[in-house]
Amino acid sequence: MTVDVLERPDVATGEEANVFVALTVADQLCGVPVLAVRDILGQHKITRIPLAPPEIAGSLNLRGRIVTAIDLRRRLRLPPAPAGQRRMSVVAEHGGELYALLVDRVSEVMRLETSAFEPSPPTLPPAWAQFSSGIYRLEGRLLVVLDVGRLLALNEAA
Amino acid sequence: MDELIVDFLSETNESIAELDVALVRLERTPDDQATLSSIFRLVHTIKGTCGFLGLPRLERVAHSAENVLGKVRDGALTATPDTVTLVLTALDRIKAIVAGLAASGNEPAGDDGELVEALNATAAGEGPKAATPAPAPIVAESVPEARQSEPVTTNQTIRVNVDVLEDLMTLVSELVLTRNQLFQLARTQENVGFAVPLQRLSHITSDLQEGVMKTRMQPIGNAWNKLPRLVRDLSREMDKQIELTMLGADIELDRQVLELIRDPLTHLVRNSGDHGLETPAERRAAGKPETGHITLNAFHEGGHIIIEIADEGRGLPLDKIRAKILNNGLATEAELAGMTDAQLQRFIFRRGFSTATVVTAVSGRGVGLDVVKTNIEKFGGTIDLKSVPGAGTTFTIKIPLTLAIVSALIVEAGGERFAIPQTSVVELVRAQKAGRGHNAAGSESVVERINDTPVLRLCDRLLPLVNLTDLLAMGESHNDDTGAYIVVAQVGANSLGIIVDRVFDIEEIVVKPVAPILRHITMFSGNTILGDGSVIMILDPNGIARATGIGAGGDSKAMSSSAMDAQHSTDRTAMLLFRAESEQKLAVPLGLVARLEDIPREQIELSCGAPVTQYRGKLMPLVALSDHLDAAKPRQPVLVFNDGDRSMGLMVDAIVDVVEDRLNIELSGARPGWLGSAVIAGFATDVIDTGYWLTQAWQDWFHGSAQSAMTQGERA
Numbered sequence: 001m002t003v004d005v006l007e008r009p010d011v012a013t014g015e016e017a018n019v020f021v022a023l024t025v026a027d028q029l030c031g032v033p034v035l036a037v038r039d040i041l042g043q044h045k046i047t048r049i050p051l052a053p054p055e056i057a058g059s060l061n062l063r064g065r066i067v068t069a070i071d072l073r074r075r076l077r078l079p080p081a082p083a084g085q086r087r088m089s090v091v092a093e094h095g096g097e098l099y100a101l102l103v104d105r106v107s108e109v110m111r112l113e114t115s116a117f118e119p120s121p122p123t124l125p126p127a128w129a130q131f132s133s134g135i136y137r138l139e140g141r142l143l144v145v146l147d148v149g150r151l152l153a154l155n156e157a158a
Numbered sequence: 159m160d161e162l163i164v165d166f167l168s169e170t171n172e173s174i175a176e177l178d179v180a181l182v183r184l185e186r187t188p189d190d191q192a193t194l195s196s197i198f199r200l201v202h203t204i205k206g207t208c209g210f211l212g213l214p215r216l217e218r219v220a221h222s223a224e225n226v227l228g229k230v231r232d233g234a235l236t237a238t239p240d241t242v243t244l245v246l247t248a249l250d251r252i253k254a255i256v257a258g259l260a261a262s263g264n265e266p267a268g269d270d271g272e273l274v275e276a277l278n279a280t281a282a283g284e285g286p287k288a289a290t291p292a293p294a295p296i297v298a299e300s301v302p303e304a305r306q307s308e309p310v311t312t313n314q315t316i317r318v319n320v321d322v323l324e325d326l327m328t329l330v331s332e333l334v335l336t337r338n339q340l341f342q343l344a345r346t347q348e349n350v351g352f353a354v355p356l357q358r359l360s361h362i363t364s365d366l367q368e369g370v371m372k373t374r375m376q377p378i379g380n381a382w383n384k385l386p387r388l389v390r391d392l393s394r395e396m397d398k399q400i401e402l403t404m405l406g407a408d409i410e411l412d413r414q415v416l417e418l419i420r421d422p423l424t425h426l427v428r429n430s431g432d433h434g435l436e437t438p439a440e441r442r443a444a445g446k447p448e449t450g451h452i453t454l455n456a457f458h459e460g461g462h463i464i465i466e467i468a469d470e471g472r473g474l475p476l477d478k479i480r481a482k483i484l485n486n487g488l489a490t491e492a493e494l495a496g497m498t499d500a501q502l503q504r505f506i507f508r509r510g511f512s513t514a515t516v517v518t519a520v521s522g523r524g525v526g527l528d529v530v531k532t533n534i535e536k537f538g539g540t541i542d543l544k545s546v547p548g549a550g551t552t553f554t555i556k557i558p559l560t561l562a563i564v565s566a567l568i569v570e571a572g573g574e575r576f577a578i579p580q581t582s583v584v585e586l587v588r589a590q591k592a593g594r595g596h597n598a599a600g601s602e603s604v605v606e607r608i609n610d611t612p613v614l615r616l617c618d619r620l621l622p623l624v625n626l627t628d629l630l631a632m633g634e635s636h637n638d639d640t641g642a643y644i645v646v647a648q649v650g651a652n653s654l655g656i657i658v659d660r661v662f663d664i665e666e667i668v669v670k671p672v673a674p675i676l677r678h679i680t681m682f683s684g685n686t687i688l689g690d691g692s693v694i695m696i697l698d699p700n701g702i703a704r705a706t707g708i709g710a711g712g713d714s715k716a717m718s719s720s721a722m723d724a725q726h727s728t729d730r731t732a733m734l735l736f737r738a739e740s741e742q743k744l745a746v747p748l749g750l751v752a753r754l755e756d757i758p759r760e761q762i763e764l765s766c767g768a769p770v771t772q773y774r775g776k777l778m779p780l781v782a783l784s785d786h787l788d789a790a791k792p793r794q795p796v797l798v799f800n801d802g803d804r805s806m807g808l809m810v811d812a813i814v815d816v817v818e819d820r821l822n823i824e825l826s827g828a829r830p831g832w833l834g835s836a837v838i839a840g841f842a843t844d845v846i847d848t849g850y851w852l853t854q855a856w857q858d859w860f861h862g863s864a865q866s867a868m869t870q871g872e873r874a
Contacts, residue, residue, distance in 0.1 A: 045691075045692055047574065047575075047692060047693040047694060047695070048573075048574050048632075049676060049679075049682075049695060050572070050574070050630030050631060050632050050679075050681075050695075051630055051631060051679045051681060052675075052676055052679065053675065056675065056676070058693075059673070059685060059693040059695075060693055061687050061691050061692065061693050064332055064335070064336070064687065066670055066673075066685055066686075066687065066693050068673040068675065068676070095674065097673050097674065099673075154675040
């Protein structure tokens with residue numbers, strides 16, 4: 001199950017810099033810039049890779065390309081997903097390689113107002129502070145903007 | 159840069175490469191008209207083109223060289239080594255100018271007056287020729303040159319950018335995979351209408367794959383064409399007579415592999431000429447013909463291409479290698495004593511083990527053999543050597559046909575599937591656990607354990623085993639109850655058994671590099687997508703062997719750590735337990751013992767009052783560990799110790815066991831011949847001083863070879 005984001009009429013035009021793919025990880029609403037997203041995948045078969053760093057969930061086959069899957073929960077030092085939960089992934093490119101960020105759910109594509117943006121509070125846990133580039137105040141909830149580049153820069157972090 | 163110049167450059171570079179080969183050939187067979195006219199034609203073309211493009215320097219040099227060659231062709235001059243050297247010098251000058259041209263687009267400045275003068279003088283029949291009237295050609299006899307066919311000029315070719323071919327190859331590889339995927343789908347479905355076009359698609363895909371592969375194939379001779387020149391220069395420089403024979407130059411190799419093999423080959427051939435072959439005087443003294451041969455031989459063997467580089471020189475000096483190993487602390491004396499000659503020889507592939515300092519005083523140039531080995535392993539090849547002292551050294555390089563598609567055995571361990579490249583799989587064994595079904599029908603292979611380390615008895619040899627599930631830290635292995643499948647893999651000269659849970663079939667896979675964040679896992683050489691669409695990791699048997707410390711030529715870390723093991727008395731050492739005189743158990747480190755023998759009593763003879771036995775064609779002195787040995791037994795157990803080509807036998811009453819334990823001498827003995835007592839396998843055990851007993855057999859045991867003295871006391 002693949003959703004091609006760019007075919008959505010409300011996103012295809014205008015200022016895409018403020019358009020985010022909203023996703024949930026451990027009940028927290030997060031967003032990644034739509035321009036960074038190559039694909040969104042539903043539940044996908046993932047091959048475990050022994051001896052790999054713990055954040056690496058494995059690798060998967062995206063139309064003939066091998067994509068390394070990174071578990072966002074582990075990357076953010078969150079407890080593992082409950083067994084049997086269906087998970088989705090957001091595919092992004094980093095340094096010429098494709099990576100799939102494993103999240104709990106991808107909900108929608110949102111255009112957000114710049115006025116609702118503010119930098120992350122300094123009190124965020126280090127794992128979150130490291131990977132978030134700011135917060136959007138939405139009605140009734142907050143959306144953490146994730147920095148895809150930093151999330152995927154596993155080599156440098158390690 | 160001018161397009162004409164670009165074309166000229168690529169054309170000229172090709173011509174120069176051809177010329178190098180042809181000139182050396184001419185030197186051997188000075189009256190070969192075909193070679194001569196092809197040389198003349200090539201030089202003439204270069205001259206003609208540069209005149210046309212307005213390159214005066216090149217034209218002048220090429221013109222003078224052509225004059226000389228013209229004279230040779232007309233029979234006015236003979237192609238003596240000096241003439242050929244002069245023409246080669248001119249060719250080098252042309253190369254230099256062409257290189258400058260390629261870099262800047264203009265002819266570099268420079269003076270060729272002297273060279274041109276020398277060429278003209280030679281053409282006029284004076285100069286070098288007069289000085290050395292017709293010296294014999296470097297190589298007296300001519301070799302059959304069946305393989306070196308004449309350059310075919312009528313070949314219809316076009317130049318294609320290599321990137322285009324690479325892209326094509328990638329696409330075709332993907333197509334092959336997609337076809338395989340379709341096949342798997344079709345197998346599960348009964349739709350007949352689908353099958354026929356799929357079959358057609360399959361055929362076309364295979365043909366296409368073959369076709370594209372062909373475009374990437376080049377004869378291995380392309381990587382060799384610089385070697386005759388190299389050997390010729392080397393032989394002049396070192397005053398040796400070297401003849402290079404090249405067989406199988408038409409064997410085709412993947413372009414990529416060809417590029418990678420070029421430098422290692424050059425290095426090995428240079429090594430053979432430089433270090434391997436002796437000087438004519440040494441050869442005469444050794445009763446060999448003065449001319450030394452280096453043979454390059456390429457041939458197909460079971461999905462691989464084998465390249466042999468053989469010289470018939472002095473071979474590797476084992477004693478120097480031993481000394482070097484000790485000097486560098488790569489192994490202990492005890493380990494050295496237990497090593498075969500082949501294992502010792504493989505040390506020359508180690509980093510810092512320069513052959514130059516080991517073999518001769520002549521300095522080595524360029525990279526060392528460790529780099530050669532690394533470069534060859536980089537593209538999935540292996541290198542090994544065989545050396546016979548006095549008779550020469552042969553390096554054998556084994557390389558895969560192509561890097562793009564490999565067939566791999568699919569196995570399962572810890573619930574995941576893995577691919578093992580077929581090329582490194584020797585056989586598959588279904589083994590039973592020890593203690594279970596020892597004599598069950600059809601199970602000759604039993605996994606046994608040495609202190610929890612599994613080994614397999616296979617064809618009368620012990621095969622080290624690794625459990626893939628454990629190695630990859632994938633939790634509990636499932637194969638404990640069902641009997642294990644063992645993939646016997648060949649890594650260099652070592653074999654290794656990999657225990658897996660299940661074995662599936664063989665699939666063709668396209669090796670793709672793993673993501674950068676996974677590169678540090680040496681156990682994998684890549685990953686791929688299988689026919690059913692799932693991603694699978696490709697295991698690297700080399701990496702597995704390194705991780706488990708197998709392979710003497712491979713990882714220096716593994717070896718040095720095992721050397722450390724033996725040095726620190728707190729670490730475990732394999733000990734041989736035996737008895738003499740009483741029930742008291744005695745011990746000696748197993749590494750010091752070369753062999754255990756059981757000699758019939760009647761074969762023990764007396765020489766000058768001392769017992770000896772005929773052993774491997776020589777007399778071996780026997781020393782009794784005690785005066786009260788049991789002399790009634792029909793056979794005498796003997797521990798054989800070795801040093802170089804000498805051996806001695808230590809007679810004991812019975813050989814009891816081999817155990818692995820810490821060797822910690824707690825009570826030092828005052829008796830000569832005894833190091834003291836240690837607790838081994840729970841019992842107080844006396845440990846013998848091997849050094850003492852060796853001198854009992856050979857008074858001068860340590861004087862003859864001070865380097866390899868078995869200073870066992872230091873170890874304990």
